[in-house]
Structure formats: C-alpha cells, structure tokens
Amino acid sequence: MAWQEDIEIIEIPDGTTARRLMADIGVEGRGIELMTPKALYYCLKLKDVPARAANILKQEMLARGGEAAMAAGVAGWSVERTDVLLFATARQLELLADKLKEQYFGLNRLAIAIREALKAWEGRGEIREIKCPRGPLIIGRRTLIMGILNVTPDSFSDGGRFYDPGAAVEHAHRLVEEGADIIDVGGESTRPGHRPIDAEEEWRRLEPVLKRLVAEIKVPISVDTYKAVTARRALDLGVDIINDIWGCRADAHMASVCGRYRAPVVIMHNQEGTTYNDLMFDILSFLRTGIRLLEDNGVPPENIIVDPGIGFGKDLQQNLEVMGRLRELKVLGKPVLLGTSRKSMIGKVLDLPVDQRLEGTAATVALGISQGVDIVRVHDVRAMLRVARMTDAVVRRA
Structure with a gap:
C-alpha cells in the first residue's frame, strides 16, 4: 500500500508538547509516559570543568548514546579545565546522573544538579x-x-x-x-x-x-x-x-x-x-x-x-x-x-x-x-x- 513520504520536523520544547503529539496519533497512556523522556532533547552547558571530570563525562555520555563537546586538548591533557556541552535526551541524562552519583571530582554533585535542572525545566509549565x-x-x-x-x-x-x-x-x-x-x-x-x-x-x-x-x-x-x-x-x-x-x-x-x-x-x-x-x-x-x-x-x-x-x-x-x-x-x-x-x-x-x-x-x-x-x-x-x-x-x- 502506498503511503505519503512527506516529512514534518517538529520542535518539542517540553514534556507537555511531547505528550500531546503522541496522544494526537493514538499512543496509549503507558507508552506516552515511557517515551516522553526519550522525546526531550537538551543541551546542558557546564562551566570550568576539570579535564579529568570532563573526560569521564565524555565517556559516560558516549556510552549512553549522547555526546559531550569540550575544548580541544582535553583528551590529551594539554588543557586543565574546559566548558562542556552535553547533548542528550532526558532519558540519557537520567542514566548519566545515576552513574555520576558514584563518581568523584565533583561529578556526584553534578548528578544532583542535572536532576534539579531537568525538574525545574519541566515543572515550568505547571499551574x-x-x-x-x-x-x-x-x-x-x-x-x-x-x-x-x-x-x-x-x-x-x-x-x-x-x-x-x-x-x-x-x-x-x-x-x-x-x-x-x-x-x-x-x-x-x-x-x-x-x-x-x-x-x-x-x-x-x-x-x-x-x-x-x-x-x-x-x-x-x-x-x-x-x-x-x-x-x-x-x-x-x-x-x-x-x-x-x-x-x-x-x-x-x-x-x-x-x-x-x-x-x-x-x-x-x-x-x-x-x-x-x-x-x-x-x-x-x-x-x-x-x-x-x-x-x-x-x-x-x-x-x-x-x-x-x-x-x-x-x-x-x-x-x-x-x-x-x-x-x-x-x-x-x-x-x-x-x-x-x-x-x-x-x-x-x-x-x-x-x-x-x-x-x-x-x-x-x-x-x-x-x-x-x-x-x-x-x-x-x-x-x-x-x-x-x-x-x-x-x-x-x-
């Protein structure tokens, strides 16, 4: 059977939008809740991260299908500190936070900060x-x-x-x-x-x-x-x-x-x-x-x-x-x-x-x-x- 190959690219700024889009095409309630964290994509910016911690973030993000961008030279230890951009879905960030709470170099505190940031971001739509x-x-x-x-x-x-x-x-x-x-x-x-x-x-x-x-x-x-x-x-x-x-x-x-x-x-x-x-x-x-x-x-x-x-x-x-x-x-x-x-x-x-x-x-x-x-x-x-x-x-x- 032929089907329409046209594509629409939709911006999803928050969980409310993601849930509405899925409900509109008939996704059932449990599926909506499971898939919403995978539909939300974020870029988190971190400042002045020690190179050792930045390298760990890179490895852990890649392992979860996300990405971490940082200054050239971090991997070769030619720079001591760097800003970091984390590119990931909400689900990938949740998994990252679970892993980071066991880490050193301040990464355990970063795990808490990530969770608080995501909660604040998604909570802004509430009455x-x-x-x-x-x-x-x-x-x-x-x-x-x-x-x-x-x-x-x-x-x-x-x-x-x-x-x-x-x-x-x-x-x-x-x-x-x-x-x-x-x-x-x-x-x-x-x-x-x-x-x-x-x-x-x-x-x-x-x-x-x-x-x-x-x-x-x-x-x-x-x-x-x-x-x-x-x-x-x-x-x-x-x-x-x-x-x-x-x-x-x-x-x-x-x-x-x-x-x-x-x-x-x-x-x-x-x-x-x-x-x-x-x-x-x-x-x-x-x-x-x-x-x-x-x-x-x-x-x-x-x-x-x-x-x-x-x-x-x-x-x-x-x-x-x-x-x-x-x-x-x-x-x-x-x-x-x-x-x-x-x-x-x-x-x-x-x-x-x-x-x-x-x-x-x-x-x-x-x-x-x-x-x-x-x-x-x-x-x-x-x-x-x-x-x-x-x-x-x-x-x-x-």
Whole structure:
C-alpha cells in the first residue's frame, strides 16, 4: 500500500508538547509516559570543568548514546579545565546522573544538579499559586499584567505625571480597570543617569500613595525598591510584593526583611557595567545566588520571581541577545517577569522617542510570552493585555 513520504520536523520544547503529539496519533497512556523522556532533547552547558571530570563525562555520555563537546586538548591533557556541552535526551541524562552519583571530582554533585535542572525545566509549565494578602496570583494559566505606577518627579517614561499622590491613585485605579493584575509602585527613578535618593525621601513619596492604594485597590500591590527600610515599611503597611532591581544585593538586610514577612519577591539581574564572561550563564548565576539568599532567609521558594533585567547592566546587543534567549530562564524553575515597556532598547532599534514605543513594546511582550514569560511589567495596560491574550491563545492553547 502506498503511503505519503512527506516529512514534518517538529520542535518539542517540553514534556507537555511531547505528550500531546503522541496522544494526537493514538499512543496509549503507558507508552506516552515511557517515551516522553526519550522525546526531550537538551543541551546542558557546564562551566570550568576539570579535564579529568570532563573526560569521564565524555565517556559516560558516549556510552549512553549522547555526546559531550569540550575544548580541544582535553583528551590529551594539554588543557586543565574546559566548558562542556552535553547533548542528550532526558532519558540519557537520567542514566548519566545515576552513574555520576558514584563518581568523584565533583561529578556526584553534578548528578544532583542535572536532576534539579531537568525538574525545574519541566515543572515550568505547571499551574502555580503565589499567595498575596489581596488574593493569589495564579501563574501559568495566562500571562499576568503588572501595571507601572511611578510616583517620581523624574521618571523616564511619564515625566513625573503621577508625582502628585491624588493623580497617582487615580492612575492606579485606571490601570486596574484596564486589566492590571498587579500594581507596581516606584518612588525612585532607575533610568540611566538617575539621581539616587535616600530611604526617607523615597518613603515620603510612597507613603501617601500606598496608604490609599492598600485601602482602595483589590489587586496585589508591589513596591519597586532595593532598600530594606522601605521594604519593611511597605510590608508593614500591607503591600503584597517587593520588586528589587538589585536582586537583594544592594542592601544586606533586604533578604532578611522579605523572609521575616515571607513576602513574594521579584529579584532582577543587575550589575555595574556591561562586561560579562558568559552573558546568560552569568545572569543565571546571579539569579541563582539571589534565590538561595532569599530561601536561606525564610522566603518560601514558591514566592520568588525572577527578572532578567532588560536595560540594566547591558548594552543594546546584550539586551537583544537576552530577549532571544529568555527560554533559558526556565532552568531556574521560577516564574519569570519581563520588563521592556518603552525602554531604550526599543528606542534604539526603532529610532523612536519614549512616547512612540507602543508597537516595539508589544513585539517584546509577545516574544517574551512565546518563550515562557509569566508576568509582563508595562505602562500601557489595555494594549498589552490584548497582546498577551492573543499570544496566550497560541502559546498556552493546551
């Protein structure tokens, strides 16, 4: 009997996709579970591996049908350390981890790290809940919209339009009416070249606005601050979330304050300058350290959100590269927040002023959602809600 020889090549980014594809052609349930780990193919990057350990990885990967790529000269011991790329299915990596737990040279710890990375990667598609005083944030069902409220006189995007507390509260209500799931309030501009202010001035700007928002707004309220004193005062007042652009690194007390309140926290990647050894690896390492810091101080693991920090400590090409590699943040196993709204990256690419960056923002929001972003932080809530709904219809159709 003749049959159609046409071939389709399908990208399988996660277990949900693999299971759906097999179910669609009639594979039975037990078969789906057995074959899913063989359908998922990964490239794992390891940094600065000793040559002895790298050679063992090479042998063990080849023995399981996978591959390990490393610097030339490792096999002949002419280099002492190397980065390593492991190419393997999920099943091959599971078998590798089983073998490595019996090895030396740090490979037993690598076995644990491999299992944790695979678990985090595959767990990102699950529906999760972040508990907040004003009601839970449901992560994974749809993209959440964080509306930006700057109560600063020198904001890059709105020129201090909401510096007056009354105008700020009115705008917050408008953002909620337009569909914001979270209101993010900032009292200090973080635009390039901004003038830092102390905690007292920051709180002077925030307090009158937050007192009214806590009483009037029904969605979770986030405060954008890197100062522990401000975070404590805001949490005492009844704010739900702390959004720290320095990943709890700028103030040594920030992690302990957040832990004391068991508050949800957004940790963003940031650094002085734009020099990196390995852009995405460095960002992931920074965020992992922040995650451990918060968890060690009592913040529940499910309350931590990560942000790659578009526009912070990165030049244009680095920002664009991160935008194209957002999916790699899945390995952290945390909800991902993306803040690109009206930023200079868009202005530089399109050669447009701040007030003409709506379409560029929409493109970055759609691109982020397509790569697994859970929350988008935006100025134009109504428009970006529509972008998110349309993108979700495609990305989250399962």
